[in-house]
Amino acid sequence: MFDMLAALGRQGISYIASLGKATLVVIHALFVWPQPIKNMPLLLKQLYSVGVKSLLIITVSGLFIGMVLGLQGYTILVDFGSEQSVGQMVALSLVRELAPVVTALLFAGRAGSALTAEIGLMKATEQLASLEMIGVDPLRRVVAPRLWAGFISMPILSMIFAAVGIYGGALVSVDWLGVYSGSFWSVMQASVDFYDDVLNGIIKALVFGLVVTWIAVYQGLECIPTSEGIAQSTTRTVVYSSLMILALDFVLTALMFGDI
């Protein structure tokens, strides 16, 4: 009885301790940024591997999701004779929900897992320890550029996703299915508001970017330094970030669009 209670307590304490450690890591890495000029090449390199290399998967999935939305929306709306509203449907669902969420999920799989594996391997091969030995703060040199790169590239990727998706939807519904292009765009413009819809979508993407890279980096730093441990941490990064994205998405949507 008491053993069970103690086990529960131990787990609770270690859970809270790891939360605290993760918070310290992110605060330390984000707000200690003393030499922007010197660290610029590091950030650029991370932007390249996190952002530029994710570009292909983001544009292709954005295009296809937009095209599917256009097709599905058209077949439903044409029954009511209001197929010109398909632009509104495609744009609102992409800008508000699908672009930030799907981009973040892809980003967690494409970039988050790579970050965890990279940092985990650095830990396993004791590169982080040797950095500390020669007096370089690994948080500043290794973790901070990666966090910032994720934070910067997620909103950009999400906006690219939304824009490509909307043009994909326009391609299907206007060019292939014959919705009048004037009403397609004007209905869309009348219903999408820049501040309420587009900016809130970008805020969502910012939050997801921070959460995904944060989880990825922390799992990398905390992994058990064996090949099995790295595999576990990488899996955990993808699972935890996907769950966090979906849960946070509900909370953010309720705050932004719902009157809960």
Added chain:
Amino acid sequence: MRSRSIEILVGLFLVCGLVAALALAMSVSGLTLGSKDTYKVYAHFENIGGLTEKAEVTVAGVQVGTVSKIELDPQMLVAKVEMKIFADVDYLSVDSSVQILTSGLLGGKYIGLSVGAEEEVLIEGSMIEDTQSALVLEELIGKFLFDKVSE
């Protein structure tokens, strides 16, 4: 050389993001920087029945402007609708009439403007006198039932 090509690719990535942001702002949400030249005209409606701001103003189905403001006129207790008409459409006569219409069965409301015959044209601040309110479905059904009963 290697780091230079990375810099170029990252620059390209940021430019892509900027282009996407501009596309979302301009063509999707219809935000205009340094707004297009327009002039304002006004009209009173007894019932706007779901007309919203940013709705289209059309002549013969072609957009000539947007609805920019809807408010209640405190004296006459009717809706006062402010419309911004594009400056290059400066040939709409003062006796034009406006009507609130619905596009499709479920589509949004828009304003249809029928051009009159007068020589004088609408200018900044003009009031359109001849207006026709939106069709409200409940009123129509009510009328129909009332007619049926009285038969």
